[in-house]
Amino acid sequence: MRKLYTVRGLRIGRKLMADTPIEMNSLAGKKALSLVREADYAHAGDSEAIDMVFKKLPRDPSAKVLDVGSGLGATADYIRQQGWGEVTGIDRSHPSVIYANEHYKRCNFIHTDVVDSSLVLKERFDLLVSFNAFYAFDDQAAALQTLSHVASHESKFAIFDYVDRGGYASNPIMENGKPFLPNPLRLDKIERLLAENGWRLFTIEPLHPHFADWYGKLVERTKDAEEAIKESTPEGFYEHMLSLYTQLHDAIADNRLGGAIVRAVHGKAQL
Ligand SMILES: C[S@@+](CC[C@H](N)C(=O)[O-])C[C@H]1O[C@@H](n2cnc3c(N)ncnc32)[C@H](O)[C@@H]1O
Numbered sequence: 001m002r003k004l005y006t007v008r009g010l011r012i013g014r015k016l017m018a019d020t021p022i023e024m025n026s027l028a029g030k031k032a033l034s035l036v037r038e039a040d041y042a043h044a045g046d047s048e049a050i051d052m053v054f055k056k057l058p059r060d061p062s063a064k065v066l067d068v069g070s071g072l073g074a075t076a077d078y079i080r081q082q083g084w085g086e087v088t089g090i091d092r093s094h095p096s097v098i099y100a101n102e103h104y105k106r107c108n109f110i111h112t113d114v115v116d117s118s119l120v121l122k123e124r125f126d127l128l129v130s131f132n133a134f135y136a137f138d139d140q141a142a143a144l145q146t147l148s149h150v151a152s153h154e155s156k157f158a159i160f161d162y163v164d165r166g167g168y169a170s171n172p173i174m175e176n177g178k179p180f181l182p183n184p185l186r187l188d189k190i191e192r193l194l195a196e197n198g199w200r201l202f203t204i205e206p207l208h209p210h211f212a213d214w215y216g217k218l219v220e221r222t223k224d225a226e227e228a229i230k231e232s233t234p235e236g237f238y239e240h241m242l243s244l245y246t247q248l249h250d251a252i253a254d255n256r257l258g259g260a261i262v263r264a265v266h267g268k269a270q271l
Helices: 014-019 027-035 046-054 074-081 094-103 114-120 140-150 190-195 208-224 226-232 237-253
Strands: 004-007 010-013 064-068 086-091 108-111 125-131 151-164 199-206 257-266
Touching: 027 094, 027 226, 027 237, 046 074, 046 125, 046 151, 046 208, 064 074, 064 140, 074 086, 074 125, 086 094, 094 108, 114 140, 125 140, 140 151, 140 190, 151 199, 190 199, 190 257, 208 226, 208 237, 208 257, 226 237, 237 257
Parallel strands: 064 086, 064 125, 086 108, 125 151
Antiparallel strands: 004 010, 151 257, 199 257
């Protein structure tokens, strides 16, 4: 019989895993990460980070919220549980969307690339949020343009993400021959990027010390969970994960990488 690996209830055939390079942004990677996080999160800071984003936003359970790059769905569900709105998530990973719809039934998850989302989303959103997903968009300008088409008149957009503090792009952390974080935010360029694509910059909240603290703890929790991770993932996965998050923590400690919340408002801006 073909051996199956189980990652917290998810069964993955050995053949599939053997043919697929180990990747943190895969469904299996996100599941392994959730073993060392509070829940099915694949962003820094777990629910503390979600609270930071929402603390400056009105609590309105009827608000329409779009979680862009929703991953396994726990972030969307936490937002709903806290009474911040009715949440739709979008993600380009089909297995993640299937998982999210199975596990977080009170939210709605749709499979689409962000740049195609205006073709599939039928409603307008009062609030858009994105947790550690914007850095992964191939075309951030096109993503912002498209999202401006699904935003309501006075919509707000909060981007919680990694920041390239200088020197990161020329020496990125690599995963399987590609940058692990392809496009972290550039805080000196974000105002223009937003303005050219339908959004006005409101505020930037740097979170570099928080990112250092969160990733220091994540590395420690990964080491503590070595046995559990090895039991539920294919050979080499634990070492891969520990190496990536150690490099990430080092880059943050060296002030090459950090994090921030960028808040924007829908509408034309003049620079
Ligand atoms: C690091 S995970 C974060 C997931 C989730 N926001 C969370 O905090 O748990 C990044 C997510 O962005 C999604 N993503 C990357 N590029 C995307 C794109 N162009 N359109 C939609 N989703 C994308 C990935 O599939 C992945 O689920």
